[in-house]
Amino acid sequence: MAGSIEDKLALLKQRYTSTFPTKLAELEEAKALLDNGDRQGGLEKLRHHAHKLAGSGASYGFLDLSAQARKLERASLDSQGNDDSLNESLFIEYNNLLLLLNVK
Amino acid sequence: MKGVSQVSERVLLVDDDRDVLDLLGIWLEADGYVVDKAENGDQALEQLSVDNTDVVITDLAMPGMDGLALLDRITNLYPRLPVIMISGRAQINDALAATNRGVASFLTKPVQESALSESVNNALRIGVLEPTNDADMGDAAKAILHRSSIMRSLLQQVRRVGAGRSTVMIFGETGSGKELLAQALHEASPRSDQPFIAVNCAALPEQLLESELFGHVKGAFTGAMTASEGLFRAADGGTLFLDEVGDMPLALQVRLLRVLQESVVRPVGSTKDIPINVRVVTATHRDLDEMLAEGAFREDLYYRLNVIPLHLPALKERREDILLLVEHFLGDLAEETGEKKRKFSPEAADMLLRSNWPGNVRQLANVVEQCAVLSNSNVIPVCMVENALKRDKGQMQTLEEAVKEFERGYMVRLLRMVQGNVTKAANIAGRNRTDFYNLLNRHNLDAKKFRHE
Numbered sequence: 001m002a003g004s005i006e007d008k009l010a011l012l013k014q015r016y017t018s019t020f021p022t023k024l025a026e027l028e029e030a031k032a033l034l035d036n037g038d039r040q041g042g043l044e045k046l047r048h049h050a051h052k053l054a055g056s057g058a059s060y061g062f063l064d065l066s067a068q069a070r071k072l073e074r075a076s077l078d079s080q081g082n083d084d085s086l087n088e089s090l091f092i093e094y095n096n097l098l099l100l101l102n103v104k
Numbered sequence: 105m106k107g108v109s110q111v112s113e114r115v116l117l118v119d120d121d122r123d124v125l126d127l128l129g130i131w132l133e134a135d136g137y138v139v140d141k142a143e144n145g146d147q148a149l150e151q152l153s154v155d156n157t158d159v160v161i162t163d164l165a166m167p168g169m170d171g172l173a174l175l176d177r178i179t180n181l182y183p184r185l186p187v188i189m190i191s192g193r194a195q196i197n198d199a200l201a202a203t204n205r206g207v208a209s210f211l212t213k214p215v216q217e218s219a220l221s222e223s224v225n226n227a228l229r230i231g232v233l234e235p236t237n238d239a240d241m242g243d244a245a246k247a248i249l250h251r252s253s254i255m256r257s258l259l260q261q262v263r264r265v266g267a268g269r270s271t272v273m274i275f276g277e278t279g280s281g282k283e284l285l286a287q288a289l290h291e292a293s294p295r296s297d298q299p300f301i302a303v304n305c306a307a308l309p310e311q312l313l314e315s316e317l318f319g320h321v322k323g324a325f326t327g328a329m330t331a332s333e334g335l336f337r338a339a340d341g342g343t344l345f346l347d348e349v350g351d352m353p354l355a356l357q358v359r360l361l362r363v364l365q366e367s368v369v370r371p372v373g374s375t376k377d378i379p380i381n382v383r384v385v386t387a388t389h390r391d392l393d394e395m396l397a398e399g400a401f402r403e404d405l406y407y408r409l410n411v412i413p414l415h416l417p418a419l420k421e422r423r424e425d426i427l428l429l430v431e432h433f434l435g436d437l438a439e440e441t442g443e444k445k446r447k448f449s450p451e452a453a454d455m456l457l458r459s460n461w462p463g464n465v466r467q468l469a470n471v472v473e474q475c476a477v478l479s480n481s482n483v484i485p486v487c488m489v490e491n492a493l494k495r496d497k498g499q500m501q502t503l504e505e506a507v508k509e510f511e512r513g514y515m516v517r518l519l520r521m522v523q524g525n526v527t528k529a530a531n532i533a534g535r536n537r538t539d540f541y542n543l544l545n546r547h548n549l550d551a552k553k554f555r556h557e
Contacts, residue, residue, distance in 0.1 A: 005134045012130060016123050051165065055192055056123040058214030066214050073192070 016060050023053060024101045031094060040080075046094065047076035053097070068097045113228055114138045114155060118148040118162035118174065119190070124215075128161070131217045132224065145169030149177060157185065159208070159227045161220075164191040184251075186227035190215060225450070242291020244284050249432050252422040258414065259288070265412050266292025271364065273349075273409050274387035276416030279466030282387040283347060285416055289385060290343040298342030301335050306351035314356055315372050318363075324373025336369045336380050343383045349409065350390035350401060361405045384409065419461040419468060426457055429465060433472040443520070446476045451486040459493060478509075480516045480549055512547045524554035 026049050034042030050073035057065035072093040079090050115137045119125045122143070129139045140155060142148035144166060151157070160178060164171035175187050186208035208227040211219055245259055265272060266289050274282045283302050290300040305313060311325070319334025335344060346352070352360065363369050364384060368377035386409045395401035419426065430448065438445035448456065452475075461467050474492040475484045491509070515529075522528040529551070530540035544551060 005130065008130050009127075012126055016127075019123070051192055052121045052123075055163075055190075055213035056121055056127070059124065059127055059216075070192075 013060055016056070020101050023049065024098060027094065027098060027101075043076050043080050046090075047073055047080065050076060050097070065097075065100055068093065068100050072097050112136055112138045113158040114140065115224060116140045116142060116148060116151055116155075116157045116160045118142045118145065118160065118166070118171075120144060120163065120166045124163070124190075124213075128215060128220060131220055135221050135224070137224065145171075145174040145177070148174060149181075152178070152182065152185075157182075159186045159188065159224055161188045161190060161211075161224070164189055164210075188223050188227055242288060242296060244287035244291050248281065248284055248288060249428050250422065250425045251428055252417075252424040254417050254422050255425060258285075258416065261414060262289050263292050265289060265414070267294070268412075269383060270411040271383070271409050272385045272412045272414055274385065274414045274416055276387065276389065277418045277462075277464055278389050279464035280416045280418060281465050282389075282416055283345060285414065286343070286345040286347075286385045286387065289414075290345075290383075293343065293383065295342045295383060299339050300343050300345065301339040302345040302347060303335055304347045306348035310353045310356065313352070314359070317356070318359060318369050319371035321371055321373040324371070328373070331371070334369065334371060336363060336382055337378065339382045340380050341382075343385055346384065346386045348388055348390075349386040350388035350392055350395060354400070354402065357402045357405050361402065361408060364405075364408045419464045420459075423457060426461075426468065427453060429468055430456060430472055433469050434476060437473060437476045444482055446479060446482050446484055448475070448484045448489070449486060452484050452489045455486055455489045455493075478513050478516060480519070480553060508547075511543070512549075515543060515547055515549055519549065519551055519554040522554075524551040526551050 027046065030042050030045035030049060032042075033045060036042075050069045053069035054066050054073055057063070057069060058067075072090070075090040075093045115132050117125055117128055117132070117139060118141075119128075120143050125141050125143070129141055132139045140151050140157065142151050145162075145168060148160065148162065152160070162171045162174055166174075169177075171189050171191070175189065178185055178187055188208050189210040190213055191210060192213045209223045211223055245262065248255065248259065250256060250259070262285065272286075272289060274285055276282045276285075286302065287300055290296060303313075303316060308316060315325075315328075315332060315334070317335050319332045319337055320328050322328060322331045346360075363380070363382075366377070367380060369380050370377050392401055392406060392410075396403050396406060430453070434445055434447065456468070456471075463470070471489065471492040474495065475488045478492075479485075479488055514533075518529050518532060522532070526537060526540060526544075530537050533540060533543075535543070
C-alpha cells in the first residue's frame with residue numbers, strides 16, 4: 001500500500017510540473033491586461049495566480065517557487081493599494097517567477 | 105495517524121486550487137481517511153448534505169463564498185462539525201479572526217503533511233473550539249468546560265433558573281462538579297454581587313453544623329465564648345449552598361424547614377428571630393426517594409428544597425467533554441510547574457475516552473495529574489493511564505509494584521529538578537554514579553531527555 005501512495009504522489013508531482021506552461025501563460029495573460037491598461041483586473045489576476053502558486057509549490061517540494069510567488073503576491077497587493085503607479089518591484093518579482101517556471 | 109476509531113473518518117477538502125486539493129487528498133488517504141473534495145463553498149455544502157462528514161478542511165481565499173463565509177454556514181447548519189481553515193500568509197489576520205468564529209484550527213500554506221495530519225487528528229479528537237457564547241454568564245459557568253449538548257442544555261437551564269428565586273436541588277454523582285454548578289447558578293442570578301457561601305453538611309458533626317448554619321449567642325454552649333452570626337446571615341442577600349443535604353440530621357432538617365418557610369433564622373441560645381433573605385441551593389448524591397421512604401429525610405423539607413431539580417450528568421454521559429477537560433488540566437499543570445505542556449498518545453487518549461470515570465471530573469483531574477507528573481516524556485503513554493486508573497480504582501498494588509512506582513516517580517522528579525545532571529542527581533539521592541546509572545537502567549529512564557525540558 002505504501003508503494004501505491006508513493007506512486008500516486010510521484011504521478012501527482014509529475015502532473016503538477018506539467019501544468020507549469022499553463023501557469024506561466026496565465027501569468028503572462030494577467031501581465032498583458034496590465035500592459036493594456038486594465039490595472040485593477042491585471043493586478044487581481046496576478047495576485048490570484050501568484051497566491052495559488054505560493055500555496056501549492058512548496059507542498060510539492062518547490063520551495064523556491066512558493067517563495068518567489070509569495071513575493072509577487074505581496075508586490076501585487078502593494079500595487080493594488082497604491083493608486084499612482086505600479087510598484088516597481090512588481091515587474092522584478094514577475095520576471096523572477098517566470099524565470100523559475102521556465103527552468104523547472 | 106488515526107487512533108480514536110477503527111472506522112474510517114470522512115474528511116471534506118475544499119479548495120479552488122485542484123493542485124492543492126489532490127495533494128492533500130492523497131496525504132489524508134495515506135492516513136486512512138475517506139476524502140471528499142469540493143472546489144467551492146456551494147459544492148462543499150452540497151457534499152455535506154449527502155454524506156456524514158467528520159471534519160472539513162477549507163481554504164480561506166476562494167472566489168465566491170470564501171472560507172469564512174463557508175465556516176459561518178457550516179457553523180449554523182452543523183454546529184458540531186470541526187472546520188480546519190487553511191490560509192496563505194497574506195491572509196493570516198483573517199485566519200486568526202476565524203479562530204474566534206468556531207474554527208477548530210488553522211494551517212498556513214504551503215501545508216506540511218505532518219501538520220495536516222496532526223490538525224485533522226486533533227480536530228477529530230477535540231472537535232470545535234466553541235465560540236464563547238456565554239459572555240453573560242459568570243466565571244463559574246465559564247469554568248464548566250463543555251462541548252456536549254447535555255451540558256449546554258444544563259447551562260441554559262441554569263441561566264433561566266438563575267433569574268428566579270426558587271430553591272434548587274442539584275442531583276449528581278460525587279466529583280461531577282455540583283458546587284461549581286451552584287456557583288454558576290448564583291452568578292446567573294440578580295444576587296450575583298452578594299455572597300455565595302457553600303457548606304458541606306456531611307463534613308460537620310450535628311452540633312457544629314447547627315451553630316455554623318444558624319449562628320449562636322455568646323454562652324449558648326460550652327466553648328461559645330463569643331457570638332457567631334452563622335452562615336445563613338453571612339449569606340444574607342446572596343446564596344447558601346448546602347452540599348450533601350441528604351446527610352443532614354433530622355433535628356436540623358426541622359430547623360432548616362422553618363428558615364425556608366418563614367425566612368427567619370434563630371441563632372442557637374437565642375429567642376429572637378432574625379429576618380433573612382437567602383436563596384438556598386442544595387445538592388446530594390444520595391437517593392432521597394429511598395431516604396423519604398425510610399423516614400430519614402423529611403418529606404415536607406424535600407418538597408421545599410426540590411422546587412427546581414437540576415441533574416448534573418456523570419462524566420461518562422458527556423464523553424465529548426473528556427478531551428477538552430484533559431487539555432485544560434494539562435494546560436493548568438504546565439502553567440503551575442513551568443514545564444512544557446504534556447500530551448497523551450493517541451492510544452492513551454483513547455483509553456481516557458473509553459473509561460467509565462466513577463469519580464467523574466475530579467477523578468479525571470487526578471488521573472491526568474498523576475500521568476503528567478510521573479511521565480518522563482512529553483507524550484504520555486497508554487500504560488501510564490492504565491496504571492493511574494488502576495490506582496484510582498483503589499486496586500491494591502503489590503509492595504513490589506508500589507516501591508517500583510515510588511522509585512520511578514522519585515527519579516523522574518529528581519531528574520527534572522537537576523535538569524538531567526546525573527552527578528547532581530546521584531549526590532542528592534545519596535548514591536554513587538554507578539548505582540544511579542543502574543537505577544536509571546532499571547526504570548528505563550534517559551537522563552539526557554531531562555536536559556532540555
